[in-house]
Amino acid sequence: MNEEVLSGTRPVRAGGWLHYLANPARFMRVAVPTLPWLSGIALLLCVVGIVWGYAIAPADWEQGDAARIMYVHVPAAWVAMVGYAALAVCSLLSIVWRHPLADIAAEEIGPVGAGFTAVCLISGSLWGKPMWGAYWVWDARLTSVLILFFLYLGHVALIRAFDNKAHGYRAAAILALAGAVNLPIIVYSVQWWNTLHQGNTISLSGGAKIYITMLYPLLISTLGFYLAFIAMVVARICAAICERKTASALLAAAERRA
């Protein structure tokens, strides 16, 4: 298959940036100088979004102050889903192209994504008690997000379940790809079934159903959570690459001495 497309006179490989960054050394050259900026902006946006949502944004006319929980619950839920989509893409890259970095990225996305999913579930439960009178109901949205949490945990466990790490990566990648079917179920669960969980307030096609003074802190908090997720994953990937290089350097030094 010809993967080259002509851009002017210079042939550019389709998805070239993906293959370019698949090299760990090249990824480090891009990631290391970017990481402090990414972390700083993420921290700033998280602080602004959280403080604005907690103390400044108006209370909802129907739910009162309890609606403030959405400024952490909704961003955590979105990051949990997008994080799983990223995990599935890395798994696909690992299975199809055997990118060395894809397995590392999938391994490092798993625990962070599981953490954001846990935040989503806990904050949702804490909203449910004053609003519904119960911390938990077996509603389609809640149950599908709980399954997402278990998929993350399964992925984390499966990578570490084999003596041969390559087998663990392969099994976890298959689990991640099979589990991706849960993502549209989470998104459309509030439309497909009668759920206690409220419907989508914001959609890409239908605009937002909330007032602008509540939308801004929600969007800032969401952007902060996304950047925090990316910064944590990039830091962990860089750490994993350094750990492997250290192991290789120490092994080479031991062989030289022997």
Place this chain on the structure above:
Amino acid sequence: MNPWPFINGAYGVSVLFLAVAGGLSFARYRRARRRLAAAEKA
């Protein structure tokens, strides 16, 4: 029902997670970079 204990709990869990997960990730990153530099020097 007073919602503030639930609001404080939700924000507390979120901030705690962001701080701990972020702190652990960057501590691991710094430690890994330091160890690699030492191993390459040795």
